[in-house]
Amino acid sequence: MGAIQWSNRSSPILHALSAFASLAPHELDLIAEQVLFTRFDAPLTELHAAGDSANQRILLSGWACRQRMLPDGRRQIINLIVPGDIIGPRQRPAIPAASATVALTDVETSDASNLLAAAEQQDYPGLRKALHAAAALEEFFSREQIVRLGRQTAHERMVHLMLELRLRLAAAGLGSADSFPMPLTQEVIADVLGVSAVHANRTLQQVRREGLLELRRGRVRILQPELMESIANWTLTTTGTNTPQPVSDWQG
Amino acid sequence: MGAIQWSNRSSPILHALSAFASLAPHELDLIAEQVLFTRFDAPLTELHAAGDSANQRILLSGWACRQRMLPDGRRQIINLIVPGDIIGPRQRPAIPAASATVALTDVETSDASNLLAAAEQQDYPGLRKALHAAAALEEFFSREQIVRLGRQTAHERMVHLMLELRLRLAAAGLGSADSFPMPLTQEVIADVLGVSAVHANRTLQQVRREGLLELRRGRVRILQPELMESIANWTLTTTGTNTPQPVSDWQG
DNA sequence: CGCAGGATTGATGTGGTTCAAGGGCGGTGG
DNA sequence: CCACCGCCCTTGAACCACATCAATCCTGCG
Numbered sequence: 001m002g003a004i005q006w007s008n009r010s011s012p013i014l015h016a017l018s019a020f021a022s023l024a025p026h027e028l029d030l031i032a033e034q035v036l037f038t039r040f041d042a043p044l045t046e047l048h049a050a051g052d053s054a055n056q057r058i059l060l061s062g063w064a065c066r067q068r069m070l071p072d073g074r075r076q077i078i079n080l081i082v083p084g085d086i087i088g089p090r091q092r093p094a095i096p097a098a099s100a101t102v103a104l105t106d107v108e109t110s111d112a113s114n115l116l117a118a119a120e121q122q123d124y125p126g127l128r129k130a131l132h133a134a135a136a137l138e139e140f141f142s143r144e145q146i147v148r149l150g151r152q153t154a155h156e157r158m159v160h161l162m163l164e165l166r167l168r169l170a171a172a173g174l175g176s177a178d179s180f181p182m183p184l185t186q187e188v189i190a191d192v193l194g195v196s197a198v199h200a201n202r203t204l205q206q207v208r209r210e211g212l213l214e215l216r217r218g219r220v221r222i223l224q225p226e227l228m229e230s231i232a233n234w235t236l237t238t239t240g241t242n243t244p245q246p247v248s249d250w251q252g
Numbered sequence: 253m254g255a256i257q258w259s260n261r262s263s264p265i266l267h268a269l270s271a272f273a274s275l276a277p278h279e280l281d282l283i284a285e286q287v288l289f290t291r292f293d294a295p296l297t298e299l300h301a302a303g304d305s306a307n308q309r310i311l312l313s314g315w316a317c318r319q320r321m322l323p324d325g326r327r328q329i330i331n332l333i334v335p336g337d338i339i340g341p342r343q344r345p346a347i348p349a350a351s352a353t354v355a356l357t358d359v360e361t362s363d364a365s366n367l368l369a370a371a372e373q374q375d376y377p378g379l380r381k382a383l384h385a386a387a388a389l390e391e392f393f394s395r396e397q398i399v400r401l402g403r404q405t406a407h408e409r410m411v412h413l414m415l416e417l418r419l420r421l422a423a424a425g426l427g428s429a430d431s432f433p434m435p436l437t438q439e440v441i442a443d444v445l446g447v448s449a450v451h452a453n454r455t456l457q458q459v460r461r462e463g464l465l466e467l468r469r470g471r472v473r474i475l476q477p478e479l480m481e482s483i484a485n486w487t488l489t490t491t492g493t494n495t496p497q498p499v500s501d502w503q504g
Numbered sequence: 505c506g507c508a509g510g511a512t513t514g515a516t517g518t519g520g521t522t523c524a525a526g527g528g529c530g531g532t533g534g
Numbered sequence: 535c536c537a538c539c540g541c542c543c544t545t546g547a548a549c550c551a552c553a554t555c556a557a558t559c560c561t562g563c564g
Binding site for chain 1: 318320322323326327328329330341343346347349350351384385387388389391392394395396397398399401402403404443445446485487488
């Protein structure tokens with residue numbers, strides 16, 4: 001291994017990236033260095049402003065989200081950001097974002113320019129592959145979010161979101177197949193799912209009443225994963241890396 | 253210019269890409285070559301199957317969409333694909349898509365592997381920049397779609413979609429600031445906007461009654477762009493780099 | 505103890521869905 | 535040249551998932 005000792009603060013990145021590609025020692029070093037210059041921010045802090053087309057960071061701990069506010073106060077959360085995820089534009093030249101990235105809890109971030117720049121070099125093939133795969137996964141869930149919002153009921157959306165978080169947090173080493181931390185308020189969940197906070201509450205209650213999951217003391221416990229996957233039309237297997245799923249022929 | 257004559261079949265790509273970066277002669281040649289080996293497909297043809305993680309093509313003419321079918325028949329269209337757009341995964345390794353790409357009209361496509369591979373080389377900087385910018389624009393509209401579906405009313409969604417198509421088709425050289433072709437059925441529009449076909453119909457009628465736009469003989473005419481942008485909370489200026497240019501200017 | 509933010513619950517309103525039945529129109533065949 | 539057919543658009547009526555408004559409850563915390 002490299003000269004720098006692993007701290008558990010870099011472990012989310014390590015988990016998230018090493019799931020996609022095996023990393024060489026000098027690549028691991030680069031990741032470990034991320035914890036050397038970190039910044040702490042409180043909830044509601046804007047980590048990446050709308051209109052900003054630079055400023056790439058990586059989330060080390062805590063939760064954030066990319067969100068879009070409408071003038072009349074409506075908010076849509078584009079996606080949740082958990083440890084290991086990149087904050088800011090991925091590709092250049094970037095279009096100035098209409099959405100801002102905001103901390104949802106206390107967060108720790110570090111500048112990711114080095115990491116992302118290194119991945120463009122020829123001598124960091126593993127890093128390159130891992131970051132591309134992470135971007136592909138993000139794009140995948142972005143499409144899932146579209147399907148969720150466009151064609152699923154509140155009940156299906158809630159179940160689907162919990163499955164997404166289960167997978168992503170497990171990939172970051174922050175949860176297992178059984179359970180994961182859940183620091184989000186119901187209002188935040190509502191703004192992810194595109195429903196009102198009141199309805200998110202009732203939906204969550206129903207999901208719990210049905211025995212699909214448990215939510216206690218800031219932790220979600222998945223009780224019936226297979227049933228949940230069936231309800232939400234889940235298409236990714238959590239076992240293995242990227243195993244594809246049979247998708248029904250749409251023409252029937 | 254290069255040895256290959258421009259045909260108007262390659263012009264959508266030319267428009268779409270040259271809007272983002274100035275291209276060198278050898279890059280223009282590569283684009284022109286795209287029309288040499290094309291394929292024609294009828295509506296409903298699956299251009300890119302769900303689960304496929306390869307097979308990159310570019311759309312030369314006609315319309316397509318990436319869609320996800322749910323087992324009970326619900327369909328969500330993730331995004332519309334117009335001439336100049338890439339079909340298939342952008343980055344490798346790609347996660348097998350849960351969504352399929354399907355032709356909505358008669359379409360002409362060509363293999364884009366060469367184009368995309370060339371953009372990774374050092375000697376195609378303009379192409380690289382242009383394709384990255386195109387990907388960034390696609391990602392931008394992907395987020396707009398999330399906001400649309402999550403927090404906007406059917407009326408707002410409809411107006412917003414028409415503004416999106418106005419911009420994208422103008423960028424491909426297929427329309428102006430005033431009008432663009434509209435070959436989509438109301439059912440397709442409904443599946444983009446996440447509403448029922450009946451409601452899409454009523455919403456479209458209202459938008460027309462309000463004098464925001466005209467829809468006749470397969471063509472949309474934008475009548476009150478500023479008002480529409482205000483209604484839909486539009487955040488992109490059409491003036492600037494994305495302004496369409498007539499093909500003739502480019503053929504010089 | 506009292507406060508504040510989040511969770512919960514009830515009552516009522518509405519945007520949108522669903523079902524069902526026409527209407528227009530281009531294409532095709534007799 | 536007309537009759538018919540299929541696809542799409544349009545319209546009406548009933549229904550429902552979810553929004554909105556307004557309390558109230560709970561819990562951690564200073």
